[in-house]
Amino acid sequence: MTLGGNRLFGPLDPAADAGYEAPPPRVGFFTDTSICIGCKACEVACKEWNGVPGDGLDLLGMSYDNTGALGADTWRHVAFIEQSRPVEQPATGGAGAPAGLPADLRWLMMSDICKHCTHAACLDVCPTGSLFRTEFGTVVVQEDICNGCGYCIPACPYGVIDQRKADGRAWKCTMCYDRLKVGLEPACSKACPTDSIQFGTLDELRERAGRRVEQLERAGVTSARLYGDDPNDGVGGDGAFFLLLDEPEVYGLPPDPVVTTRDLPAMWRRAAGAAVTLTVAAVAAFAGSRR
């Protein structure tokens, strides 16, 4: 299944690949976690705009994160990571407990979202055509089409797309498709107080992100690295990519995501081969029976 080239793997312009003639430039998010203040404006702005239901009143104890993960009712999710490598402290009086903050205490915050992969397995496996590639290169579930089969859910290499219990359908970030259509930026990036979430054309964002990494490196922040920006990665690059200050796993991100349908062509070829063999066998059997 490699009609027209490498459609399931590697770099390409997904909108053109999906049949749009002269599509607008591909858009996306660059989320710079080095300036995320964990305010969750993105979560709220997303819910306000998209009418996403509440996600339960549960104190999770995961630092200040009480939504837990991306899901059908959380399309933007802010992760909080408290990090420290406690250092030797001078002995103290009183209770004998060490005093003072750990020397390298860090509180990392990161607003996660659907990656709008260049090669989106959720879309590839959707049997109803509910998941589709928009003219902006984004990946959207069409709520009027989705029948809740759930095939897309295990397909996502990031564990983003999710089934809503109330209606059985699959839901995730649409990158505010309705807003993009009239030239507005998505609700989350528009609200973001510090511009940690930046919206724009993907090419421009990638350049900007590269400059930001250099700036941070000059300032001595050697831990800054980009995640999901590389068109040659396992998903052909993400439409929503990140500047992280630690390994992806620290933020709960897969270190090396691969589109789960990458091997589909090979699988199809094998399946086709098996089918041919079976058919031949069947024909032979029929032929044999006639004998």
Place this chain on the structure above:
Amino acid sequence: MDLRSWIERWPVARQVTGHDRLGRGAAAMSARSAQLRARTEDADTVSRSVCPYCAVGCGQKVYVHHDRVTQIEGDPDSPISRGRLCPKGAASKDLVTSPLRQTKVRYRPPFATEWQDLELDTAMDMIADRVIAARREGWQDVDEHGDRLARTMAIASLGGATLDNEENYLIKKLFTALGAIQIENQARI
């Protein structure tokens, strides 16, 4: 819809006839998706407002359609906020459209264990009577030295700091004329 256009709307037909041979893009777009547009486009009015939470003073645009607030978002023109809002500001629509909002007057008579209904006009009249009576009851003409006080100590007020300047002005003006001095605000707290 004639048969031809019906067929053309069928995704498989579009997939076969268009450029989207894998049926993952243009061919898969539903009628709803094709017609989608931001609801702010349908607003009857857009008002320039200011966030009611903290004192940074972020600009808000309030979109109203059919007498309902359909969206509140940051005003990009504001040199203070540049269109951005925090989670509270971003939840402003949720706040003003909340079904939990109190919209009818409630009244608890002395010693009652439950609320009762009360007409707004009746409530206003009852409150006015009580103000007049308490004002008289707590009135002080002079202090122990014979110096003028001209005040009542029976009425107090504590205002939140989300009140408008114009509102605070009328509050201070009316209460001062009534001789009530224990008129306070969150600004004390």
Place this chain on the structure above:
Amino acid sequence: MAECHPVGFQWVVEAQARGAKVFHVDPRFTRTSALADTHVPLRAGTDIAFLGGVVNHILQNELDFREYVLAYTNASTIVDEHFEDTEDLDGLFSGLDHERRVYDPTTWQYEGMQATPAAGRRTQGEAHHQAASHEHGSHGSTLEGGEPRRDPTLQDPRCVYQILKRHFSRYTPEMVEQVCGTPQEVFLELCEQWAGNSGRERTTALVYSVGWTQHTVGVQYIRTGSIIQLLLGNMGRPGGGILALRGHASIQGSTDIPTLYNLLPGYLPMPHAGNHPDLSTYLDTVMGQRKAGYWGRADTYMASLLKAWWGDAAQADNDFCFDYLPRVNGDHGTYQTVMDMIEGKVKGYFLLGQNPAVGSAHGKAQRLGMANLDWLVVRDLFAIESATWWKDGPEIVTGEIVPEECRTEVFLLPAAAHVEKEGTFTQTQRLLQWRERALAPKDDCRSELWFFFHLGRIIRDKLSGSTDERDRPVLDLTWGYPTAGEHDEPSADAVLREINGYDLTTGSLLDSFTGMRGDGTTSGGCWIYTGVYAGGVNQAARRTPGSEQGHVAGEWGWAWPANRRILYNRASADPEGRPWSERKAYVWWDAEGGEWTGEDVPDFERDKPPDYRPPAGAVAEAAIAGDDPFVMQADGKGWLFVPSGLLDGPLPTHYEPAESPVANALYGQQTNPTRQVFPHPVNPSQPESTQPGNDVFPFVFTTSRLTEHHTAGGMSRYVPYLAELQPELFIEVSPQLAAERGLAHLDWAHLVTARSAVEARVLVTERLAPLRVGDRVVHQVCIPFHWAHGGGLTTGDSANDLVGITLDPNVHIQETKVGACDLRPGRRPTGEALLRYVDGYRRRAGITIETGNHPVRTDRPGATP
């Protein structure tokens, strides 16, 4: 700032991208700390020791911006020879009446000048609560007498500079570490950066919030910050200043047009019984004999206000109805009023978008006070706890309030939301912004403007025809606001025009407060807001996009006074009127044009040259020299030392919080000797650190906010998208404290004080760490105060139930930001058992009604003077 003012924090992030360094000094490691370059931890309640250390570092190393300090502050002024400092008196200043805990500021005066006569016979006779600052509105005090003596060499031992140096000499880095628990190297890094980033070429901004104000020494916290910023030359200059981040949309406006007992609009004081028998006596105290500075025009402000309120009834021959104003003669603030409610002295209470059952200190006192009223009117968006305490408050569970026995009549009136009414907020930067009305409120929902206009109308109707003199102020009130719409909504625009004021001879709106007159020919409801309707245009409604104007953005809204965006900006130029540096040019003297010019509206008379010297007998702004930028002060100087106007001393001094497990390492005097106390069975206080029983409450706690909620929760706990983000009350404890007290992450624990016990889930986090204070370790606990049991989608105990009532003497603000508590695993008892449980703590600590209420101590237990 990131935590509570996230959108404002974008400018900090932008400054960081341009190389600014950000220090976050806070007992907690918050979302602000996460982005700051350096988080500086300290023990809650020790900021004066910390900041005093910075002052000492500057003075010992002569890092002050000397030219600025000499020209623009009172550093060289000589103080009275009888002044005695805390250095001499072990933590007290000269002039203290030990019995009444009141300072007589006579010895704090400049040499050769008189004590302000404002403290007339009645103030002296009253409880100390009547702040002198209230006598003068909020502008400190007047100066009487001749010119003070100055020593420009700063060598005279009695000049302010030398007094300051001696006063703070014991605030060494070692002492800072010992008192605050801040490691010396972190403290010194901050000192060096702060001083190094100030001067001609650079400025440093200081930002604070209620973490500074809500203390028994809150005013002096801010004073210490002011001293640093004056010494480093950071006031009145771009990128400098002291920024109060205010927490509510129009809390600045609520002070400018005050619903505060001691103020009239524009910081004019409420008249005082005895001290102000008539208008001229009143004006004498406000303007001072010298009538110097802009307060020298107070006669015009006051006459215009009285004309705005009483119109034609206000005439020169009746003091413009000055006697229609009720008189104050003590503390009539909200906490005194609550105590009076408990005593049955108050009949009726209005709550207007305010939830004191949750948001004020000592929630139980608040609720018991309301349960002892005849009637209560609550106006809010939701059925908040201050409206429902009689059916679901904590005292129902304990049996302290029995609905069937509670006589309080409660009216709950639904309010209009911010989009359902038009009007102005005044935001944290003194900026007035006009809001358009998006739609009408539904059902019975109404604005406060509607409520008070119609309440006034009905009351005036009912009183019409009265011949009682007491009703004249009500009947003569100008109350003819135009109304519109089906609800007869009064016009906010008409009210704003009245606030701006008119020239009554022409009927035109005033353009500036300098156009006000004292003869009754002008009106104006708040002089500092005059100009908001300059040119007949609602300036607060201006919305020139930020992208179409420069960085000062002077055409967005309107800032009081006169649309100035930086106050005292004359100080951005040197005494000769030249910018201190090209980099920091802001407002300067254009000698050719003969005027002050620059990027902002100059905070100075436009045509007053730098070499102007006031002639003898000059008054108001004419009495201020051309190189004195602090135009609201009688001498035009920034005051490092405050000769009068403050009740607790001319210089900031570290005192321990009223309830602290730590003894004052600096002085024998433990706590603010003049702090306001309320001895009452409902308001038990805990023993001071040097008194027996103090160890029953061994931990420090501080209350705080979270980004996801708003104050007492009335605008966030009812909002699903916010409630789910912080769905439950929690306390934050360090791993060490958790181990010490056997607490597990997400388990229940409870805090106990002399007032109550409050339970919450435990978050064990390394963001909190024990501090080494002297020879011991002090644990701190953080608890947000957004929750309550009542309405709302998420419920929990109220942190403010823990806090007692003891106040800053100057401004009557409570100490909610620091206290001492016990911490125990598990849930607290409920019902009557809770009362017995807390009573057990009180007995173990030996608490009586006298405990903690005698702050002046002359002995020195545990101190190292």
